[in-house]
Amino acid sequence: xxxxxGGARRRAALVGGAVVVLVAAGAGTWATDTWPFDGKDSxxxxxxxxxSGPGFLSRExxxxxxxxxxxxxxxxxxxxxxxxxxxxxxxxxFSSDGDKVVEKTEVTVDYGPAPESAxxxxxxxxxYLGDRAMPLPDSLPGVSDGRSxxxxxxxxxxxxDGRPTAVTLDSTxxxxxxxSTMPGDAGLGGSPSVARLLVAVxxxxxxxxxxxxxxPLEVDSPVLTLPESRETFFTRAxxxxxxxxxxxxxxxxxxxxxxxxxxxxxxxxxxxxxxxYFDALMVAEPRLSALFDGxxxxxxxxxxxxxxxxxxxxxxxxxxxxxxRPFTVLMLAPSLHExxxxxxxxxxxxxxxxxxxxxxxxxxxxxxx
Amino acid sequence: xxxxENDNSDERTAGDKHVPLHERRRPWWxxxxxxxxxxxxxxxxxxxxxxxxxxxxxxxxxxxxxxxPFADDRACWGAFGQDDAAAxxxxxxxxxxxxxxxxxxxxxxxxxxxGSSGQCLLTADGSRITVQAHQxxxxxxxxxxxxxxxxxxxxxTPLGGGLLGMASDTRAWLAVPDGCIGRPRDAxxxxxxxxxxxxxxxxxxxxxxxxxxxxxxxxxxVRLVNHYMAEKGCTGTIADPTGRMPExxxxxxxxxxxxxxxxGLPLPRGYGSGSLGRTLVTRGxxxxxxxxxxxxxxxxxxxxxxxEDPRLAMLYERLSRDGAKDPVKAGDQDGYGFVRDDxxxxxxxxxxxxxxxxxxxDSARRPADIRTLLPRFVAAEADRIGCGPLHIxxxxxx
Numbered sequence: 136x137x138x139x140x141g142g143a144r145r146r147a148a149l150v151g152g153a154v155v156v157l158v159a160a161g162a163g164t165w166a167t168d169t170w171p172f173d174g175k176d177s178x179x180x181x182x183x184x185x186x187s188g189p190g191f192l193s194r195e196x197x198x199x200x201x202x203x204x205x206x207x208x209x210x211x212x213x214x215x216x217x218x219x220x221x222x223x224x225x226x227x228x229f230s231s232d233g234d235k236v237v238e239k240t241e242v243t244v245d246y247g248p249a250p251e252s253a254x255x256x257x258x259x260x261x262x263y264l265g266d267r268a269m270p271l272p273d274s275l276p277g278v279s280d281g282r283s284x285x286x287x288x289x290x291x292x293x294x295x296d297g298r299p300t301a302v303t304l305d306s307t308x309x310x311x312x313x314x315s316t317m318p319g320d321a322g323l324g325g326s327p328s329v330a331r332l333l334v335a336v337x338x339x340x341x342x343x344x345x346x347x348x349x350x351p352l353e354v355d356s357p358v359l360t361l362p363e364s365r366e367t368f369f370t371r372a373x374x375x376x377x378x379x380x381x382x383x384x385x386x387x388x389x390x391x392x393x394x395x396x397x398x399x400x401x402x403x404x405x406x407x408x409x410x411x412y413f414d415a416l417m418v419a420e421p422r423l424s425a426l427f428d429g430x431x432x433x434x435x436x437x438x439x440x441x442x443x444x445x446x447x448x449x450x451x452x453x454x455x456x457x458x459x460r461p462f463t464v465l466m467l468a469p470s471l472h473e474x475x476x477x478x479x480x481x482x483x484x485x486x487x488x489x490x491x492x493x494x495x496x497x498x499x500x501x502x503x504x
Numbered sequence: 505x506x507x508x509e510n511d512n513s514d515e516r517t518a519g520d521k522h523v524p525l526h527e528r529r530r531p532w533w534x535x536x537x538x539x540x541x542x543x544x545x546x547x548x549x550x551x552x553x554x555x556x557x558x559x560x561x562x563x564x565x566x567x568x569x570x571x572x573p574f575a576d577d578r579a580c581w582g583a584f585g586q587d588d589a590a591a592x593x594x595x596x597x598x599x600x601x602x603x604x605x606x607x608x609x610x611x612x613x614x615x616x617x618x619g620s621s622g623q624c625l626l627t628a629d630g631s632r633i634t635v636q637a638h639q640x641x642x643x644x645x646x647x648x649x650x651x652x653x654x655x656x657x658x659x660x661t662p663l664g665g666g667l668l669g670m671a672s673d674t675r676a677w678l679a680v681p682d683g684c685i686g687r688p689r690d691a692x693x694x695x696x697x698x699x700x701x702x703x704x705x706x707x708x709x710x711x712x713x714x715x716x717x718x719x720x721x722x723x724x725x726v727r728l729v730n731h732y733m734a735e736k737g738c739t740g741t742i743a744d745p746t747g748r749m750p751e752x753x754x755x756x757x758x759x760x761x762x763x764x765x766x767x768g769l770p771l772p773r774g775y776g777s778g779s780l781g782r783t784l785v786t787r788g789x790x791x792x793x794x795x796x797x798x799x800x801x802x803x804x805x806x807x808x809x810x811x812e813d814p815r816l817a818m819l820y821e822r823l824s825r826d827g828a829k830d831p832v833k834a835g836d837q838d839g840y841g842f843v844r845d846d847x848x849x850x851x852x853x854x855x856x857x858x859x860x861x862x863x864x865x866d867s868a869r870r871p872a873d874i875r876t877l878l879p880r881f882v883a884a885e886a887d888r889i890g891c892g893p894l895h896i897x898x899x900x901x902x
Contacts, residue, residue: 188739326683327683327684327739327740355740355741355743356741356742356743357681357683358681359666359668359681359682360666360681361683361686362687363687363814363857370837371837374837374854374855374857391855394855484855487890487892490890
């Protein structure tokens with residue numbers, strides 16, 4: 136070995152060395168399970184990996200005939216603070232009576248600021264925060280109902296005009312039969328899983344957009360509370376005094392969402408067809424509350440109201456101070472030309488619950504009820 | 505190689521026929537006989553190697569499979585290792601406890617009507633800790649009220665952080681999060697939450713509750729629930745709650761106009777301070793505020809309790825609608841309740857859901873006090889938790 140290696144020997148040594156390196160690297164990737172060509176796809180800017188948990192990302196989802204999972208994505212950039220990604224599942228099967236059934240699932244993530252137009256923004260907020268949505272674990276400023284969800288990103292991602300940026304997740308699933316279409320389950324794995332999907336995609340999107348915080352967002356805790364079931368037999372909606380709906384309640388159902396110091400929702404729907412009667416919402420959590428910034432007007436919406444607000448055709452919103460925190464109440468309804476004081480009743484009942492002065496004008500003598 | 509083969513054959517004959525005298529005196533397993541020559545040494549080493557390898561390999565397999573001497577004596581469905589279990593007995597037995605455990609796995613019956621349940625018993629030097637997993641039974645006559653007696657006593661402190669659970673120096677309980685097993689439904693026969701609870705025995709009730717023992721039990725019960733969730737394949741881990749737990753309950757120096765520290769609740773005559781026993785009140789915000797007065801053998805002479813969490817208030821749903829007693833009057837749709845000689849309760853329909861207000865005495869000796877206290881207690885507590893205004897009237901004693 137003291138002599139320099141001759142030609143043939145040197146070649147052998149080189150080949151041997153290369154083999155050793157390859158084998159070692161292979162063994163390493165095998166041991167650590169980091170093989171770069173493992174055939175696992177990833178979606179939404181690398182945030183979600185195939186087989187990482189929820190059903191719609193699983194391998195089994197592709198076991199059916201003609202099954203495919205495709206994705207489209209546009210990443211946000213530091214110059215363009217918008218992004219969207221869509222994961223679509225498509226499969227075919229034959230039902231027991233031989234009919235062809237096409238299963239379609241679509242999961243869409245949007246990254247971007249809250250809508251600029253006030254009317255659209257209220258609808259957008261109500262859509263995610265209302266109905267069966269419950270807060271995300273670990274005090275993250277967001278909600279999920281297991282089919283969709285919203286997460287407000289840290290201040291560093293706010294737009295120049297001060298609107299917060301959010302990540303939203305929506306899903307649709309349907310089974311198309313030859314003669315009908317049935318809604319299905321998108322396989323997101325429930326709200327604990329949606330919380331994790333949102334946090335993963337938020338971290339990757341913020342990285343792309345150049346506004347990632349020093350510490351990535353994290354979710355460790357389980358979802359502690361799920362919403363109660365829908366109530367169809369009632370006259371007082373959501374157990375809130377003043378929301379007595381009388382005979383109209385016969386065709387309606389109410390859904391109570393969270394009832395905390397940070398968030399409260401009460402949705403009243405038609406039993407048939409699920410049409411909206413009204414959605415009432417209270418938001419006090421600071422980052423969720425920031426979603427309303429710039430859209431709650433500059434003066435009282437009507438005589439006797441505290442704070443500022445706007446009464447528009449399809450929504451009423453009021454923001455007032457409550458023990459040093461902004462307290463925002465919103466009501467969405469197909470038409471608010473109705474004169475019944477549901478919004479005022481909701482606003483004052485919730486204000487009283489969290490220990491604040493009334494927001495709506497109090498009828499003389501009616502302060503107690 | 506060929507050399508040693510020759511050696512081998514030579515040696516075998518030599519070994520059999522010409523063993524030197526000094527060697528013959530030695531038993532066959534003497535090291536000098538076993539290693540007397542190179543071939544013999546080789547054979548010996550080979551045998552030792554195979555035996556050692558087999559032992560090591562077997563041990564490795566046993567270790568992997570956690571069998572034999574490597575069996576991991578994990579207690580309570582695998583949630584506690586030996587050290588964890590021993591730590592639970594800290595201060596109860598001298599030195600490190602040698603803990604024995606036995607358990608019934610957590611299963612549900614075929615119909616699922618009783619929910620999941622299982623038991624685990626830990627014993628060490630005459631001390632015992634009982635761990636139970638079960639769905640709280642909300643049926644009248646079910647275990648609900650008896651369970652509440654022990655596990656909602658004023659000695660317990662809420663775990664905080666939105667958790668449905670509490671801990672004291674001898675008791676701890678925690679509900680399995682809704683996100684894992686769903687929210688208990690009032691439509692179920694027994695719509696109570698599924699909880700894991702621990703009981704370590706009794707203490708002298710007049711002692712102050714420290715922080716060390718409740719912290720230890722709080723961590724243990726969180727560990728049990730985390731383990732249960734992991735077994736169920738649920739995502740999420742509950743963090744150690746001890747940092748954010750409220751202070752342990754305090755013995756009250758009651759004011760005349762604030763019985764149990766409830767402003768506007770005058771102390772009835774004969775309940776003055778300084779007489780027998782002391783008054784203990786839960787701290788922190790929900791799920792339960794309990795005030796126990798003059799406790800004997802874990803049974804308070806008088807208990808005033810507010811159960812704020814709707815999933816727990818379900819325990820009293822059926823009892824509150826029991827029409828055999830004198831029903832109390834309340835605003836339309838505000839709730840139900842009744843009074844009787846040893847008990848008064850009101851189940852309110854608050855924005856958060858059902859809330860239970862309960863006054864219970866250990867005897868029927870002072871029925872008038874219960875009738876006087878209930879409306880004021882309900883009004884004051886309803887205001888405190890954001891369910892006010894709530895005015896109820898008690899029927900005249902007939």
